């Protein structure tokens with residue numbers, strides 16, 4: 001006979017499988033896996049670029065909010081968009097423990113409103129990065145800074161490149 005503990009384990013396994021399946025489905029849709037920016041890269045960015053406090057910093061494909069928590073520590077108003085359920089759930093848990101005000105919307109960033117962005121951060125594969133750039137350059141105000149971790153934009157020259165310890169992982173900054 002099935003006891004209460006076995007029912008709980010069964011429910012747990014079903015939930016984990018649903019989460020894994022939905023995450024896999026998101027990956028098929030977006031073709032961008034959830035790979036967080038490394039701590040070193042994030043540290044490098046905030047040490048080597050002078051951000052103006054109280055400005056809007058938006059992470060397109062924010063994962064669990066790792067970059068946004070650091071942006072908030074640096075005095076920025078940090079928001080993001082994420083469509084994969086697992087990192088989004090991690091964000092909710094981390095936000096609770098950090099007592100943080102960062103906001104991530106469970107939404108496709110290609111449908112987001114970027115009018116008020118001052119800084120846009122992306123860690124995306126080239127094709128989606130290009131779409132993010134096109135959307136940002138159409139919708140956001142002049143002077144918005146577009147930051148890309150690791151991947152360069154086609155045919156556009158960054159105004160600043162921040163090197164990191166790994167020669168492959170530079171941070172590219174562009175101005176709208």
Ligand SMILES: C[S@@+](CC[C@H](N)C(=O)[O-])C[C@H]1O[C@@H](n2cnc3c(N)ncnc32)[C@H](O)[C@@H]1O
Pocket residue numbers: 026030032033034035036037059060061062063064065066067081082083084087107108109110122123124128
């Ligand atoms: C490489 S991870 C980067 C996570 C985070 N920005 C960081 O640097 O730690 C890219 C994230 O973008 C999300 N993503 C991809 N396409 C998206 C879309 N159209 N709208 C919202 N999120 C998206 C993926 O689910 C994934 O979690």
